[in-house]
Amino acid sequence: MSEPSAVKDALRNQRIETPSWGYGNSGTRFKVFAQPGVPRDPYEKLADAAQVHAATGVAPKVSLHIPWDRVEDYGKLAAHAGSLGLELGAINANVFQDDDYKLGSVTNPDPRVRRKAVDHLLDCVDIMDATGSHDLKLWFSDGTNYPGQDDVAARQDRLAEALGEVYARLGDDQRILLEYKLFEPAFYTMDVPDWGTAFAHCLRLGPKAQVVVDTGHHAPGTNIEFIVAFLLREGKLGGFDFNSRFYADDDLMAGAADPFQLFRIMHEVVRNGGLDERTGVAFMLDQCHNIEAKIPAVIRSVMNVQEATAKALLVDADALGAAQRGGDVLAANAVLMDAFSTDVRPLLAEVREEMGLRPDPVAAYRATGWAEKTAAERVGGEQAGWGA
């Protein structure tokens, strides 16, 4: 257990990045349910993100998705973010919503399509130059639907080539964050299905390539915190895409489906030094809110990550180490569970008050009337959604 003041410091300093697409309309393959007041452009998304930061004090960064957040002048968008007390965070490349990508983007059998996809990735680096973003987050929907559809190894060759070209283009303080996902949207095999594949590619690329762990992207039974510990040990954990799920679609609020798992993940982060800013671990949300109100859902997600972090910080490391070294299974487990069983909401309320915030971020947001205001004002135009 860290000193109380150290715990508070760590909670105050943790930054949780929110995704621009979490503020827009979204859904499942069956239906997108529209909500009133949803932003119509990246500027309005930033305005919503500013509400989350105002309420929580720890969410100043906003991830963009290109082309969903395409604007004419990224410098202007960054400046607008600054004027709201925000910064632009990771640039998420999107090479999955164009008819050309039906059989893949960077791994497509057609060289013309691959060229187009890589050019988009290079454009994203240009955007990073303009926005001052450090992270290029790459998730590829590439894969195949049927056995035999394409050559698995050849697709790896194409992937490696594309990544190499993009890596070479990175600036000194820029990096690739490579994401993996087991099973979707390609039905038979994804081209980056698991952390091992992402890790192997990052290793070849070099120090500016790291793996992103999206908590919703694993096979049933996978021990995610093991992967987190392993990647931290290898210096290859670039960050998290937090969200949760019970089975497939991974758009529930972080910590909603399995708060104990989120705690175990944060325990490995704390234990292996991942809260130290110098490790560069980015704590990002990657989720959409299909049936619940979006801004309070993002706020709740930020709070859930904070609560898991607080509990992880409260683990009595000395007692844990002693029990572990002594082989006392029950005692070691009990040390961890003691921290998990603790109600950390009062501690976080205190931290917030010391930061000049209201203790309950959801109530703080409700009190602003922002939801009513935007529902009234944001009429006409097209509300942002996937692909909007």
Added chain:
Amino acid sequence: MSEPSAVKDALRNQRIETPSWGYGNSGTRFKVFAQPGVPRDPYEKLADAAQVHAATGVAPKVSLHIPWDRVEDYGKLAAHAGSLGLELGAINANVFQDDDYKLGSVTNPDPRVRRKAVDHLLDCVDIMDATGSHDLKLWFSDGTNYPGQDDVAARQDRLAEALGEVYARLGDDQRILLEYKLFEPAFYTMDVPDWGTAFAHCLRLGPKAQVVVDTGHHAPGTNIEFIVAFLLREGKLGGFDFNSRFYADDDLMAGAADPFQLFRIMHEVVRNGGLDERTGVAFMLDQCHNIEAKIPAVIRSVMNVQEATAKALLVDADALGAAQRGGDVLAANAVLMDAFSTDVRPLLAEVREEMGLRPDPVAAYRATGWAEKTAAERVGGEQAGWGA
């Protein structure tokens, strides 16, 4: 093993119903990839289905989805089907693509929405009266995304009430086919997640309610053929929605992901009398073709069901029974595997030629030039997709 002529008779008599929505555009939550020549209305979908029947000789029935296949005059649509050598099959009610259904249809906490949903189901029975369809297929996307969101038991009460009202409206030769699905689109719990739930409701409703087994709707590790055998034993297997999947989305061609599983399912069907028309087991496809050409994909799916059926018919029942009764594990398994290892394509080619068809349905379809013709002609208008 049945007599050769009995095997051929069974293959000739099996009917495989194809879904109107399999001919339209479809995709994942990430992207719908459009294809040229896709139908623009139910009449064009029937024209495509007629191609499948022309090539295979066993697919005269077409399932409709309401409202996707809404027309002014269902009698006229049925007559049109008849003129193409087709009949209209199951009516699939759709209560999941209206903003009102965000929190459920027949299980919605709001009585107004429940009324609307039940009215739609009753409308579907009216349509059945007009089309001469016997089966009302009910799949509810209803469920909840978050623990606590709604009361699990209260939703069952509402479901039971809605089903009871619809059941009472059924005509003498009409039935409810109740489908179940584990995990989608509701993230936390579905209101009809498994066969046990569907079975319990059907039992209460009475003899005109039966369970549909969609092969893509189970948890990993579920033994689907056990469910098939169990429901047949209870007289409660209404039919199949065939398709396949490796993990989540279940839109691959039937038999594409696990042909051995499809064979095992058909083995239980054959063993337990389910090929006998009098049991009323409906062999339906429920799949969409996101990246492959649609008509040949449906043809291939029909062929896959036929091949699995043929292999199941070739199981030497006497030898199997003897080995089973004798407790000879390897011998019993070998009898089954012998049938599975058999290449039944020549047998099916023979059956087709005896029916006056070409032996290779895919080649037969290619030879018609239908794909080129429809790609050229079906321009303008809106191509059918989910919700089109």
Added chain:
Amino acid sequence: MSEPSAVKDALRNQRIETPSWGYGNSGTRFKVFAQPGVPRDPYEKLADAAQVHAATGVAPKVSLHIPWDRVEDYGKLAAHAGSLGLELGAINANVFQDDDYKLGSVTNPDPRVRRKAVDHLLDCVDIMDATGSHDLKLWFSDGTNYPGQDDVAARQDRLAEALGEVYARLGDDQRILLEYKLFEPAFYTMDVPDWGTAFAHCLRLGPKAQVVVDTGHHAPGTNIEFIVAFLLREGKLGGFDFNSRFYADDDLMAGAADPFQLFRIMHEVVRNGGLDERTGVAFMLDQCHNIEAKIPAVIRSVMNVQEATAKALLVDADALGAAQRGGDVLAANAVLMDAFSTDVRPLLAEVREEMGLRPDPVAAYRATGWAEKTAAERVGGEQAGWGA
């Protein structure tokens, strides 16, 4: 949220039954690791169980496993239990550890073996008469390892016949608790793989047959609390076998793998009246402790069930119902999460002190020196294990 005093009453009155086999040696298929001081006979197991009850005050009942707990005189064993402040609980029939059962017990293709198995079940009812036990818990390891090995439907016939014979033998205040399990030890299919199968058999048997939910017996992704709510609504939930697991073997302490799931289960129990003694829901543990000390592991498991129950009792039912009826997804979820986030350990400590117990049951047990004493005294003889 119930009144504080009602919450305490409920916690004081809940009974958690512990399993005799949890006190013996156990392991995986790879290795059983022996521990010092482990009981050598049913009498010593009861002595250990009495320690758990002494420390927690809520665990007076002990389940037996026959033949593991075979004794000459069951009346004497019951009297011994009484002298320790305990009662004998459910009788667990064991028809899986005899070479005769290689291909099944009550579903074996060989009628001689089936007769032997049913006779054992009838013997167990005799034992219940002698011990005063009300519950016959039936878990069948029966199933097949290979497709084709035996006839799935015929095995259901045999199962139904065996259950019918045993049901007819039950006394007025005796019942069958039928358990289901997806995948083990039969590799291809279990004969009672899921709740639907158990439910269907219990329905046919009559009111004295109910389903047991073992929390470790489901496919990945299964929503167990849905099953609990459904069975309570149908009056068919007989009880729980609590334990936990991350993937396969289900011998971890209840609540250890997913405390949020255990809370959600108890929420459905509370919400649907299952804490009311008159519903007859039995709260049993079914777990073994392979590498951790056994008695404190049982104590911790009891505490985990209590903590989940306490949190479920603290759910503000009025606020929850209002949010649910209003369709406020986030508010409804927040009501549930508020209860889960609460640290209920102080409340339970208070309840214990009011019962004249020490607030921390694990510390109370440690203070007795029982572990040291039994390690010193229980030497010689054969320590109890599976099959001992």
Added chain:
Amino acid sequence: MSEPSAVKDALRNQRIETPSWGYGNSGTRFKVFAQPGVPRDPYEKLADAAQVHAATGVAPKVSLHIPWDRVEDYGKLAAHAGSLGLELGAINANVFQDDDYKLGSVTNPDPRVRRKAVDHLLDCVDIMDATGSHDLKLWFSDGTNYPGQDDVAARQDRLAEALGEVYARLGDDQRILLEYKLFEPAFYTMDVPDWGTAFAHCLRLGPKAQVVVDTGHHAPGTNIEFIVAFLLREGKLGGFDFNSRFYADDDLMAGAADPFQLFRIMHEVVRNGGLDERTGVAFMLDQCHNIEAKIPAVIRSVMNVQEATAKALLVDADALGAAQRGGDVLAANAVLMDAFSTDVRPLLAEVREEMGLRPDPVAAYRATGWAEKTAAERVGGEQAGWGA
């Protein structure tokens, strides 16, 4: 599609290694069912393995498990193997059946236990020197049962240290084959849970360390053939432990649960050059036969691997490549399925007859009377089982 003669050559040259433990008694955690005629020592196991080779002609190698196959003089055992027309294959180290290993072997928190475990591994290399074996197969049951029980990263450090010491001891033509397994026997986390972990360690160790893919060791939904292709591309596929399973325990005959998956795996092997002896890919079985006769079960497993290989060799590579490059999803899949649908049993019968063998290996074995002979002769002594 390779030339017919090349297909036959490949089938004739493939070597499938059988495991000594597949000939002994085995079971699940619930029960080991004994069979008559089971070997009582490593010499008798070799005699059984010789029957498999006599019947199939492709199984001359036998894997040993130490200490299950401990003998005084390994040179003598190797000579005995030679006299039977066999060679000794991989040495499987076993550091999981000693009470000392309750909390792990090479990752145990206690340095004394780690030393003991590493010494055992070094002993195994000595045995390799004596037997002429080239492969040290390492599967560690190490892991933890409860969150917090031990430090995940520290265990990786210990693992790396142990592997390094063993690696340094390897001779020029010896290698480490490192196995991974997701979920058993450790309940919370395994120390080598997935291919990524094994791969990362092998990469650090150097060229004499490669990964073994056990087909039964993955999470549900994992695409095993992707891993195979990836490892072959990286030069890090050391071999296979073939077996199959439907959910957890992985002791079914290779190809029994999902023959299509086995075919897809062999397709990636063929496509990526893995049949070439120079790649060093070892085709090993790792399975036990709990309820079926052991020798014929091994024979059937060998045949299943051969059939999958034959089908993979029959894939028309030119047609496949053309369809893949052209983006014709259905055509590419059809090429693969054509090969899978082919009945290759006649081809393999022909290959066997050309090798001077009977066409049906199971019948050939039955004709020897070996089962009856050993059942009569092998009485007295202790039959081999796990730990025997």
